[in-house]
Amino acid sequence: MAAHVKALTSPYPGSQVNRWPVPSEKVSWSIEWPEYKPVEYTAPSVLAQPPWADPPLSDGKFSPQFNTLDGKVQRESLEGTYHTENGTPRNPAGRTGIIGRGLLGRWGPNHAADPIITRWKRDAAGQRVTDPGSGKPVLQFVAIERKDCGQWAIPGGMVDPGELVTATLRREFCEEALNSLEKEGDEKETEDKIQTLFSQKPLPVYKGYVDDPRNTDNSWMETQAVNYHDETGDLLDLLPLQAGDDAGKVQWVDVSSSCSLYASHSNFIKLVAEKHDANW
Numbered sequence: 648m649a650a651h652v653k654a655l656t657s658p659y660p661g662s663q664v665n666r667w668p669v670p671s672e673k674v675s676w677s678i679e680w681p682e683y684k685p686v687e688y689t690a691p692s693v694l695a696q697p698p699w700a701d702p703p704l705s706d707g708k709f710s711p712q713f714n715t716l717d718g719k720v721q722r723e724s725l726e727g728t729y730h731t732e733n734g735t736p737r738n739p740a741g742r743t744g745i746i747g748r749g750l751l752g753r754w755g756p757n758h759a760a761d762p763i764i765t766r767w768k769r770d771a772a773g774q775r776v777t778d779p780g781s782g783k784p785v786l787q788f789v790a791i792e793r794k795d796c797g798q799w800a801i802p803g804g805m806v807d808p809g810e811l812v813t814a815t816l817r818r819e820f821c822e823e824a825l826n827s828l829e830k831e832g833d834e835k836e837t838e839d840k841i842q843t844l845f846s847q848k849p850l851p852v853y854k855g856y857v858d859d860p861r862n863t864d865n866s867w868m869e870t871q872a873v874n875y876h877d878e879t880g881d882l883l884d885l886l887p888l889q890a891g892d893d894a895g896k897v898q899w900v901d902v903s904s905s906c907s908l909y910a911s912h913s914n915f916i917k918l919v920a921e922k923h924d925a926n927w
C-alpha cells in the first residue's frame with residue numbers, strides 16, 4: 648500500500664483541528680514512537696449519530712464486529728485483515744495524527760465506489776484529438792467539483808449498507824453528475840443511455856485504501872474504482888451533465904498528468920489512461 652500523504656494534512660477538513668505532526672518516516676506502525684500523542688477528533692455531525700454513522704465505541708449497546716460483514720455493514724477491508732487494539736480498529740496505512748472518526752461515519756473501513764466515465768476527446772469534425780507531445784489520443788472523464796473542499800474529483804460516494812457496488816456506481820454518478828435527486832425522472836432517451844452505459848461490464852481500475860484527507864487512525868476510506876468507457880462517444884455526447892448533491896460543478900476534463908484531483912483520484916485516472924493507451 649502506498650504511504651498516505653493527504654491523510655496527514657492539517658487542518659482536518661471542515662475544522663480547525665491540527666493533526667499531531669507525523670513525519671513520513673514515522674507513519675508506519677512498525678516504528679516504535681512512544682511520544683506519539685494523536686489529537687482526538689470526531690466531527691459534531693458524526694457525533695449527532697445520523698443513520699450512516701456508528702455510535703461511539705463507548706456505547707455499551709454497540710458491539711461492532713470488525714474484519715467481517717457485520718449485519719449489513721461491511722467491516723471487512725479490501726486490504727486484508729486490519730489490526731484492532733482494545734476493540735479499536737487501526738488504519739492499515741499507518742499513523743495520521745488523529746484518533747476518533749473525524750468526518751467519517753464508520754469505525755474501520757468506510758467503503759466507497761468511484762465511477763470513472765470516459766470518452767475520447769474529439770475535434771469539431773469528430774476526429775480523435777492527439778496530444779502533440781506524446782502522440783497519443785486524449786481521453787476525457789466526467790469530473791465534479793466537490794462542495795466540501797472545492798477540489799475536482801471523480802463523482803464517487805459511499806456504498807450504503809447492503810447495497811451492491813454496481814448500484815452505488817450508477818447512483819452516485821446520477822446524483823452528482825446528472826442531478827437525479829432534484830429531478831422528477833429523466834426523459835426516456837436519457838434513461839436508456841444511462842442504462843446502456845451502466846449495463847456494460849466495467850473495466851476494473853483500483854480496489855483498496857484511499858489517501859483521503861478525512862482519514863484518521865481509526866477510520867479510513869476504501870474504494871472500488873471502475874471505468875465505463877464510451878468508445879464511439881455516441882452514448883455520452885448528449886447526456887445532460889448537471890451537478891447535484893455534494894457536487895457544485897460538473898464537466899468533461901482532459902486526462903493528463905496535470906490533473907490535480909481530490910484524495911488519490913489522479914492515481915486512478917492515470918491507471919485508466921494506461922489501460923486505454925491514452926495520453927497522460
Ligand code: RP5
Nearest residue numbers: 759803804805857859868870
Ligand atoms: C473518496 O471519497 C472516494 O474515492 C470517493 O470518491 C469519495 C466518497 O466520499 P463522498 O464523496 O461521499 O464524500 O475517498
Ligand code: MG
Nearest residue numbers: 803804819892
Ligand atoms: Mg454522493
Ligand code: MG
Nearest residue numbers: 802803804893
Ligand atoms: Mg461523493
